[in-house]
Amino acid sequence: MKYGVDEHGYYGDFGGAYIPEMLYPNIEALRAQYLKVLNDDDFKAEFDQLLKDYVGRPSPLYHAKRYSEKYGANIFFKREDLNHTGSHKINNAIGQILLAERLGKKRIIAETGAGQHGVATATVCALKGLECVVYMGEIDMARQAPNVARMKMLGATVVPATSGSKTLKDATNEALRDWIGNPEDTHYIIGSAVGPYPYPEMVAKFQSIISFEAKKQLLEQTGSELPQYVLACVGGGSNAIGMFYNFLDDESVKLIAVEAAGKGVETGHSAATTSLGKEGVLHGTRTILMQTEDGQVVEPYSISAGLDYPGIGPQHAHLFKVNRAEYVSATDDEALNAGLLACQLEGIIPAIESAHALAHLEKMAFKPGDNVVICLSGRGDKDLDTYIKHFGY
């Protein structure tokens, strides 16, 4: 693949595995074994079966008629919000738990921001009867209390990350420190397309089911597997890379990634990484990240906890740099309004993360007959409080 990874884990200038020696054996074992496991027939059969019977795949490609009318193009929603646990995160969690099982691991750790990946991980650990420890920033635990309770109900231990800014990036640091201390029995399920190689590649492969299905569904519904536009929101970028993956080599398809502008790109309260970031190294990967002149990582802001990560996955950094995908942003208000519009036009309450992708439709000009796919990465139940407060229902 033209935009794929090289043998050292790089996508152009980005990626690699910038890890301390203490993590080297873990990462090396994973790198040496993951492809073999993923290509194993037994693995593939169980992965497909669980995605079908447990997750509920394939997720529908829904032709949103009233949206199409409003925007003058054929708008399709890829309904990852209908998955078990309510988002695309479960695709990767299923893949990695099957991998961990085959690597003989007994204990699973994960980081989570909004709690969606934590819930997905706790879910698959319950499914497989494995111990689960989820690191979550102390501040995020207070913001996302219902998801903390969900993880606990599913049998996970939720550990507050109290270092640094006490949010997602610090939860990731704590999970990495746990893994350094427990290399033998523990597998770390990273939730986004970030981290040291082979994580970004592995997560992308597990999420690539999104675009794999979308192509087939487009062919059935439109007569062509290639749309004119594909849109997805991007924080770390796992749903976006899954939505782009099988279209990367189809250069006629315009790929658009929508970052969270927060209160506005220039306000100092934003998570628009490609606008505000510079090249650097975070969580084991060379990528684009928000940082001070001295190289200290800056805490981003977005109303959507799933998008306020200071970096993006290395493959996204590469797609941005070589202009294969366009990186834009939507503010909190634009996303909330787009979310409400989806409720009123289509009867779908989207996650505020996904609503960022919907918001960008307002800024696009279409030709009649254009086919547009948007990844509806998650459902909005977890965000009801935020919607209700904002709109005063």
Next chain:
Amino acid sequence: MNRLQNLFANKKSNLLSIYFTAGYPELNTTLDIAEALEQAGADFLEIGFPYSDPVADGPTIQQSSEKALENGMTLNVLFEQLQQLRERVNIPVLLMGYINPIVQYGIERFCKKAAEVGVDGVIVPDLPIYEYEKLYADTFKQNNLSNIFLVTPNTSEERIRKIDGLSNSFIYLLSSSSITGSTLNVSTSIEDYYKRIKGMELNNPTIIGFGISNNASYTKACEYANGAIVGSAFVKHLAMDDYLKNIPEFINNIRPRS
């Protein structure tokens, strides 16, 4: 030869190195601490520059880094302080920190500046071998800076040989595969690991770090390696009143003056 290589050429055993985070507990005491450590008998120093996301560090060094950043420590400030380094300190000095601040400062500029103020080597825990060889090795060499690699009980023999070949001053042996500040548990397997490394007859001297906090753990480490590094225990010492005045006592507790 830099000061570090000189030291190892002349002294083969019971070396003692101390780590501290620049800018902690106060912004401007970096050289005062360094000078006091030399006078108290430390053989070489590791001066840490703080980073917001230190994944290889335990709570003690994390908190010292946070406080140092709050105090306003940056690489610019540190290099400014180190302008007077060689007027006050003669022993070898290493800088230790994570790769991202170096990338932002610029690798060439960082190495030039480090050499100019009299730094002898660099420890960057999250700079792996592949990236070091491809992107950094030449610049380090041009500036006569030694790059120090870490080895853990889980590092394979093949990899240790490779690291030995890339090193030109010493190899940093981690007492356990853990983050900094954990307790050293001298179990049979750790002794086996030390013996295994000693038996490999490496070209470079070895210094043991992580979990060295008192005379017992220091003495044990010196049986198997050329010396030991104290980090978190000294950073804890810096949290006390009169930390400067009591540095000789701290050193004496680790390695009593003979």
